[in-house]
Amino acid sequence: MESFLFQASLYLVAVVVAVPVASRLGLGSVLGYLVAGIMIGPVFGLVGSETKDLQHFAEFGVVMMLFLIGLELEPRALWNMRERLLGLGGLQIVVTTIVVTLGALALGEGWRVALTLGIILSLSSTAIVLQTLSEKRLMQTAGGRSAFSVLLMQDIAVIPFLAFLPLLALPGARALAKAEAAEAQRALSFLQELPGWGVTLVTLGAVAAIALAGHYVIRPLYAFVHRARLREVNTALALMIVVCIASLMLMVGLSPALGTFLAGVVLANSEFKHELESDIAPFKGLLLGLFFITVGAGIDVEVFFSQPVLLISFTLALMAAKGAVLYGLGRLFKLKGRDQWLFTLGLAQAGEFGFVLTAFALKQRILPDALAQQLLLVIAMSMFLTPLFFILHDVLARRMKDEGAPQKTDEIDEQQPVIIAGVGRFGQVVNRMVTMSGFRTTVLDHDLKVIQLLRKFGFKGYVGDPTRPELLRAAGLDHAKVLVVCLDDRAASVRLVTYARRMREDLHIVVRARDREHVFELYRAGADDIVREYFDASLRAGRYVLENMGLSEYEASELQKTFYALDRTAVRDLAELWRPDLPTEKNAAYIARARELNRELEAALLARFAETREEKAKPRDAAE
Known part of the structure; x- marks a missing residue:
């Protein structure tokens, strides 16, 4: 027992002394560990033959x-x-x-x-x-x-x-060599006695x-x-x-x-x-x-x-x-x-x-x-x-000019009710609108240059990977009211939403989506409001097209609102049928439902267009 405690003390003292020194010198912890081993082994001879046995355990x-x-x-x-x-x-x-x-x-x-x-x-x-x-x-x-x-x-x-x-x-x-190893491998003799195909089956079975x-x-x-x-x-x-x-x-x-x-x-x-x-x-x-x-x-x-x-x-x-x-x-x-x-x-x-x-x-x-x-x-x-x-x-x-490694994470010194993860072009607009409306935000982004630019314009932000649980907790995830996810990486945004929803059932999560399939992934992850990055812009462009085809601003606006509401309902409907392991073109149930929803959407738009024409004609009839 005394020998074990002495050896354990040696290893722990070597770690506590050598590793922090190596890290402070910018050499990294691995070099610190190696130097610590050299000091207690070859240099001072404080450890001996037990090192090899310990190495097999440490390989775990x-x-x-x-x-x-x-x-x-x-x-x-x-x-x-x-x-x-x-x-x-x-x-x-x-x-x-x-x-x-x-x-x-x-x-x-x-x-x-x-x-x-x-x-x-x-x-x-x-x-x-x-x-x-x-x-x-x-x-x-x-x-x-x-x-x-x-x-x-x-x-x-x-x-x-x-x-x-x-x-x-x-x-x-x-x-x-086979004879020498026979005794040591007795526990695995059942495998050694199997034919080649048997060993393969056992391996695949494992x-x-x-x-x-x-x-x-x-x-x-x-x-x-x-x-x-x-x-x-x-x-x-x-x-x-x-x-x-x-x-x-x-x-x-x-x-x-x-x-x-x-x-x-x-x-x-x-x-x-x-x-x-x-x-x-x-x-x-x-x-x-x-x-x-x-x-x-x-x-x-x-x-x-x-x-x-x-x-x-x-x-x-x-x-x-x-x-x-x-x-x-x-x-x-x-x-x-x-x-x-x-x-x-x-x-x-x-x-x-x-x-x-x-x-x-x-x-x-x-x-x-x-x-x-x-x-x-x-x-x-x-x-x-x-x-x-x-x-x-x-x-x-x-010395190189290409994009570098992730920067050191900032220390977050305050927590706000709104957390914005990612502050690119999309996140910047959200942050400006929320802060200029009188609410405080905590902005997280892994890009130091973006955060520095943000601060030049008077907005506070912190450098760090928004998907890291410890950073989210430091940013106040446990007490925030709204989490806004504006990350470019679609997989990272799904991971972040999944983790945030598991940690907080009552948290309202607003998230940016790349496309419809990304919407489905985020919907399953637990997001509350999902905004396709080009969807609203496309709706506005479609509205301009309708206005230039002879519709009034009111008529085009009503058709835009109808399309928006029905599409949101359709997306939630289709999300139940979407399968990530199956290409969309091979998902028969999904395609059939999508075609049915398209017919319903077309009928609803035509009906709403007719209603707006009737509403527009009523004052004229009354005047006559």
């Missing part, structure tokens, strides 16, 4: 991180990523593997060893890159999304890599079970637990979901990170998405920090000082080669400016799965011990250099 932070990322991605968004996921991610793995393999062959390695090195070093660090992108708020940039697609594809590729690597071992070494459980088990279970109104039980349920899914994936031989990512995607549309995020995030942060510390503490100083120049050269050569591949792929997929450099510099390292594959290749007798030790050190050193590459990206980004 990566699993939690991918679960949280999955929660941010709806299935449709994941499908929209398919081009970059398969194209960009697949090409990165293949081309990098070829380049590293050729380099190893040029250095005199055999083709089996060279190909193994190419596979291992083609992967990048999901933990470091995603953590840094989140801290710097670069995840939603084009470079950040491209980096995420590649990292996700790499995590998926680990599965076939584990199946392929044993084929690279010599027959005798393969048999010896993935299907996760998808079905997300819809039919986890949601009602969460609703049941939530009724207890005990925060610690909600946290326990969130941890249980992640742990159980990771265990199931390990049992069938799949990546636990991939399984929890899929579970997050399934639960992305759930009503308790934000609660899951808030419950899991602290554990994710602590475990990822612990993982980075163990990477720093696990650096073998003796191996490094035996060949420092050679190992540093290999590390820099690896990062340069991967960077060249990434830069070429970025150009191929039309990344530009700072997004190009973010993609290139962010993924130029080796990754934590490299430790797993190296240990696996060592057990399979593919890599010799000395080379494996050097490889582990090169992987760790490349991860250590990655935060410095992100600093280099920041320097380059400041």
